[in-house]
Amino acid sequence: MTPPVDPSLNRRKLRLALRKARESAGLSQREAAARVEWSQSKLIRVETGTVSVSVSDLRALLALYDVTEPDTVNELVEAARGSKGPSWWSRYHDVVSPQFAQYLGYEGAAHAVDTYHPIVIPGHLHTRAYAEALLAERGLTAERIGRVVDLRMERQERMLDGTGRPAATFVLDEAAVRRQIGGPAVFGEQLGQILDFAGRDGVTVRVLPFEAGAHYSTLGSFVLLRFPDDDDLVYLEHAAGSMTGGEDLELLARYQECFQTIMERALDETTSLDLIERVRQNLEAR
Template sequence: MTPPVDPSLNRRKLRLALRQARERTGLTQRQAAERVEWSQSKLIRVETGTVSVSVSDLRALLALYDIDDPDSVHQLEEAARGSKGPSWWSRYHEVVTPQFAQYLGYESAATSLQTYHPIVVPGHLQTRRYAEALLAPRGLSPERTERVVDLRMERQTRMFGGAASPDATFVLDEAAVRRQVGGRDVLTEQLQQLLDFGAQDRITVRVLPFEAGAHYSTLGSFVLLGFSDDDDLLYLEHAAGSMTGGEDLELLARYQECFQTLMELALGGTESLDLIGRIMQDLAAR
């Protein structure tokens, strides 16, 4: 069953539409806020998608921006009604940092995802047992480990379980598909899941072989999110997490170029899945 539209997606729809409408009128945020007798901070929160929008507040902005097309008004009013309430990940608040919560909001709206992982299988594709084994050395309590794993499993279902799933490309270093996280049985199960995901139409799994040598992102993983209605976004995965979009176009461009290089260096789709299959056979033979 396709998950319901998350409130964060409706807030994002409103954020983009209202910001673009204001810019078309030539009004600054301060000028627009003064015209509807709001504080500037309230308008900023609406345009960043961090708060829901009431239908009455929306109508005040639509009147200011001369938006009166019935279909457009109806769609935006429905988005306003659907913008209330917590996002799906809010129930995992004890294990989700504010930075990662912001990223999840963007990821939920992305139409494409491109990512490279040099060490382990990414959370998007992990089995439950692999995720548990990966977290074991961190010394987390059993309860916290379960919550983190539950978050990953729900994220995976939401990303790939519906008709609106993004076009996702995963480049995994050969080390990631050979490292025996959890032992042979756990890795075998994980590799089978990679094969299953790799067989889906909108998911591509590629392996970067050892002989590929060094490249720009040898030392870390990253995610590139693409949108049909907004700028691309780069997420660098480390302890604190880091996001950049239009505010650092040079860094974004470097990682976009890096991903293209990785795709050129990686094995082809069929070759990658064949390698994963051979690694599984090697594990079974031991």
């Protein structure tokens, strides 16, 4: 059974279509907002996909932009109807920051997700036990750890087990492949799960060896989201989290180049998985 389209994806669809239609009509955001008697901030929120759009508001914009083709109008009306309501991560509102919520909306629409982490295994690949061991060192309550891990497991299922999932490339630093979070048993299970995921269609796992040297993101992890119909985005993972796209093309380009460099210096897939398997077997032999 195909799951319903998340409201955030419908908001994104409307965001792209309405921005393109406004630009084709030769109107600025200020001019368009004035014509339909909106505040400019309301139009900006619509075009950034942060709010849903009512059918009546949508029809007003489409009329202003001279979008009249019946199939296009009907498709966007259905998207407007589906743009209301909470996204799947809304029930984790107590552990999801606004920045990360925005990121999750984009991640769900990406056709490719490229991830690098220099210290630990990326969250997309975590086992429950590894995630719990990692979070236990942060001084969080058991309840909060459970909530964060539940979110992480559902996110993983949607990204790696669902239909229409993005192509996912993970570059793991050798340090992350050898750092025994949770002890030998927990870490061995984690490495086994990485090998399992690496065997799935559309999932690539590479290891950046110690001898690869320095690169632009030596000190921090990042995720690149790629889209066929929109600008790429980079999400920088730190305490507050931050996302960069078209508003800072220079920074985005740096991380795109960095990921290309990392891929060039990483071990190939077969050698990477052999290394992970050797580390896993060494843990079992102890």
